[in-house]
Structure formats: C-alpha cells, structure tokens
Amino acid sequence: MSEIPDDVLCxxxxxxxxxxxxxRVRVGVTPALLDQFGPVESLSLAxxxxxxxxxxxxxxxxxSSRSxxxxxxxxxxxxxxxxxxxTDLLEADPWGDGWLFDVRLSDPEELNELLDPDEYLASMGE
Incomplete structure (x- = not known):
C-alpha cells in the first residue's frame, strides 16, 4: 500500500x-480497498x-468481484x-486528485472518532 499522508484521518x-x-473536509478511498478487490469498474456518489x-x-x-x-x-x-x-483517476491518485467529495460537517467533533494513519495501519494488521 502507498504511504498514508500525514494530513488525513481514516x-x-x-x-x-x-x-x-x-x-469542511475532503473524503476519498484508501488504496488498501482498491488493492483488496482489484480494479474499480464503476462508482456512484452522493x-x-x-x-x-x-x-x-x-x-x-x-x-468485478463485488460491490x-x-x-x-x-x-x-x-x-x-x-x-x-x-475509475482510472481513483486508482492512479487515490490520496490526491482521486478524491470523491467535500462535506460541510454538522459536528466537527466526529473527526475525533477517526483513525490517524498509524491507527489505520494497525487496524489492518500492518
């Protein structure tokens, strides 16, 4: 998996x-998901x-294997x-130009519930 940028939560x-x-926050998909299931065939977003x-x-x-x-x-x-x-951009640059959407938070405190990069890697056994 590519290195996780320091400025993201997962x-x-x-x-x-x-x-x-x-x-405001930006949301995207980690490369770990893409690596797990292979190439994305299509996507739909809010x-x-x-x-x-x-x-x-x-x-x-x-x-190809699942949704x-x-x-x-x-x-x-x-x-x-x-x-x-x-699908190509999502796989080529998941941490950058392959972002999905921006959200205006209802409760910024929710960010405290998310994982920092080290916690995310640990959750995957890495």
Whole structure:
C-alpha cells in the first residue's frame, strides 16, 4: 500500500478524510480497498447538496468481484462532488486528485472518532 499522508484521518471502512478550512473536509478511498478487490469498474456518489449521516451509505464502488458500499464517516452536507473522478483517476491518485467529495460537517467533533494513519495501519494488521 502507498504511504498514508500525514494530513488525513481514516476509517476502518477504508475511507480517508482530509480536514480543510473550518468545518469542511475532503473524503476519498484508501488504496488498501482498491488493492483488496482489484480494479474499480464503476462508482456512484452522493449528490451536491445532499445531507449525509455518519454510518449511512453515501455511494458505492463496483468491482468485478463485488460491490462495496461507501459508509459516510461524518455527517453533513455534500458541498462538492469531484466531477473529474473516474475509475482510472481513483486508482492512479487515490490520496490526491482521486478524491470523491467535500462535506460541510454538522459536528466537527466526529473527526475525533477517526483513525490517524498509524491507527489505520494497525487496524489492518500492518
């Protein structure tokens, strides 16, 4: 797996969250998920303006072997969906240009529940 950037938090469901300005965060998928199931065939994401709830599905990835629901790590409003992301970009640059969407947090304290890079690696037995 590629090195995890220091400025992200992760979930056990293989999403990363990069805190931004104020109450906004960027959300993406970790390479560990992509490595586990192989190439992504398609993806669907929450819509701009959609309210998402922590623990609820906010999109999904389709692999040749299975479908993977994206479980929202935080609650808030989706304020921007990456219109440029596609299956190739998701795999080529998952920590950067392959981000999925930006969220305006309802409760910034939820970030305290997420894993730092070392905790994420430990959760995977690495």
């Amino acid at each position: 979930t056990s469901d293989h999403l990363w969250i990069r805190p931004g300005n104020g109450d 819509d701009d303006g959609e309210e998402i709830v922590a623990g609820d599905t906010c999109g999904d990835l389709e692999f 993977w629901e994206l479980v929202s790590p935080v609650a808030g409003e989706v304020v921007s969906v990456n219109q440029s992301v596609d």
